[in-house]
Amino acid sequence: MKILVKGGQVVDPSQGINEIRTLYIEDGKIKSYPRGTKELEKDPSIKVIDASGKIVSPGFIDLHVHLREPGFEHKETIRTGCMAAAAGGFTSVVCMPNTNPVNDNASVTEYILLKARTAGIVNVFPVGAITKGLKGEELSEIGEMWEAGCIAISDDGRPVMNSRVMRHAMEYAKAFGLPVISHAEDLNLSSGGVMNDGFTSTMLGLRGIPNASEEVMVARDITLAELTKTHLHIAHVSTAGAVRLIKDAKKRGVKVTAEATPHHFTLTDKSVLSYDTNAKVNPPIRSKEDMEGIREGIREGVIDIIATDHAPHTEDEKKVEFDLAPFGISGLETALPLALKLVEDGVLTLTELIRKLTINPAQIIKSDRGTVKLGAPADVVIFDPNKVIKVDRDKFRSKGKNTPFHGWQLSGQVLYTIVGGHIVFPT
């Protein structure tokens, strides 16, 4: 497929480009930036997209999604998850290993990659489990999973509580150049908590998860990263204190990166008032001070990337007592408009935002994507940042309709998502 993306505002932080430019895509690659397009437009085999007035960016990379397959196909499949990603402007997703069976060996990794290729929608990069069965005890076969295609290791959804195991995992991962993604939570401090520990949890009579539960583990993992000199990536930062710890570590030169999710930089724990299970997520949505701390971390660059922690669940699973509902928010299809609020609120420029959605995540997983430089894989998203939309969960491609943003009026609409030179959205 040949595509001419004409006249759009190309924003590519990897090359420092922010100007009106035309992209020509052929053979799945960015072929050229043609000046005159008259000749090309005459060629009927070329699909011409008029992007004037729109933003053309490298396709977004989401470093944190749960595709649920294998094992939880009622919540999401690799296919529906990839469709949701494409609708959200993501051309690559990094999927977490807490499936059933757990992605703790090469055969599961291969299964996921096969399914992703069959779906043929967006690029899927699996994360291997740190420990067998996510039990936090024995290391999984990290080398073989790396060979099979895993780009990082994590026990996401659960922390590795045993510090010695975490230390060895970080040391071992270094042999394959894999980053270690930390789900930072001290389970003893969370102790059955279901929401942020604070005034709102007191009023609702729900067990709280204190900020310290995250911060204790962020501090530990930073210390271990210093010890092992391994690349540590902190998933879904939710507290202002964690931002401070990461900032200090970065200042000292520790190889640590961090992500924040749209729900953590948009909402406060008041969103669970009236026991809305669609806002039940782990780590929990925190106080206003924490939300502001995360925004400050994003502004200062302490937070390197924006990731969704897309965690789809069925409606039946969420329509239960708050304590019984599973944690998670379906995030792929609301990420861009929520992230654009950061631009609207003056936290980031559009270029900085796109950097956190493209080249920064690409660098963490050492991918050649996240850029539209000549010869790169043609992963491109075209969006209108000003188009006002109303979030309608019933229109989600994801099976997970579990969003606290249903009915919200936001700006920003994805018009085209191109992966490897193919238009995958709209279908």
Add this chain to the structure above:
Amino acid sequence: MVFEQKHILGLEELSSDEIRLILDTAESMKEVSERDVKKVPALKGVTVVNLFFEPSTRTRASFEIAEKRLSADVLNFTPTESSVVKGETLLDTARNLEAMGASVIVIRHAMSGAPWLLSRELSSSIVNAGDGFHEHPSQALLDLFTVREVKKEISGLKIVIVGDVSHSRVARSNIWGFIKLGAEVRVVGPPTMIPRDIEKVDVRVYYDIEDALEGVDVVMMLRLQKERQESGLLPSLREYSRFYGLTRERLRLAKEDVIVMHPGPINRGVELSSEVADDVHSVILDQVSNGIAVRMAMLYLVASSGGNA
């Protein structure tokens, strides 16, 4: 004034006028309870289900009597005999009861917010009979009723709530109720049992019971669950009783006409010394009989509310 609430989920959601209306209505209901024929036809033809997921003989019995005095058709549904054991969800269970004609569902549940779930998904009126650590509105309303009966006016009173506030739905409901009616509310207990940021609702927090008792009109003791010791919030019941137990000497710090309340059942020698337990027993029995009148008022008002017409 007309009661506009379709449900009674907690005192947090009720205005002070609505709370007063419930208490005033309860006075009329108390008169019914004092007659020879303790029954009025007000809820004739209305089916009320008592859906109790936690064993609570007292509260359930009190609701059941209240319902029968209003001539409602009463169905008691407890999970041990139900399909909850077979893995049916709360919502499906409740929908089944609604399909059988229930128009008011009184629910007791171990998890905070369970009544909210029903109120959002069903068309029946939901009355919260206690949810998790969240609220226990009928208990707080009867406490307010009892205090108002003794002290005539709640505004200006000083109330101290003693004990495990963190894990107490009775405490939360009472805090809202007494604050809304203009009382000064204090809480006292070991810091491991005082919930985060509680002072943000204009409650004074104390860790020393003697400071907290100074000049109060009402002492409300909470029941201490013995498993709190195992979860590491307390070193021992003995130590708790030494530092937070109510004794006659300590009670002298309060106003002379202080009343002591307890939602029952009492752990003698733990939260109350034996002699104080005997002294306060009469108020506790008052609380029990007032409980029926208050619950009659709650049921009558939700069943006849603007939200149901």
Add this chain to the structure above:
Amino acid sequence: MKSKVIMDSETITRALSRIAHEILERNKGAKELRIIGIRRRGIHLARRLVDKIQELEGIKPPLGTLDITLYRDDFRRRSDWPSVQKTEIPFSVEDKNVILVDDVLYTGRTTRAAIEAIMDYGRPASIQLAVLVDRGGHRELPIQADYVGIKVTTIRTQKVDVLIKELDGRDEAIVIQLESPDISG
């Protein structure tokens, strides 16, 4: 809204005085009498009857007040529900002659509710009904008044209001023309 005065202060006083005489005559004195006013205006009329009877007989019959809200049969059919007020009957009705007092008798439903309520307090020898105004022609139940101040014939789109000095500042009974039929029962 057009209205017409059907009783003024003087006719009301005279009517109550006559009713007091009739009650005493029919019940052979005041000894076994128990007077119960129906909330709200019936209470004040009942109190005046009690005073009048005391003036005539030297015996003050015990006075009770009755709120019939919990006995109404149109429960859940109206949204402007009056709040429940206290019923105070500080005596036994057992084997007594109970005089129910209300301002207006219209459909008879209030009286039915009041009778049912009284029966919950015991078994009186008799229940008799005294009203200031009897609106004929609209009865929905086989109920009639034993003592009547004035009988008027009205149509559905009219309403009868009794004003009472204690509540309204003056004594008056008026017929008001309404836009839609009177459903006050």
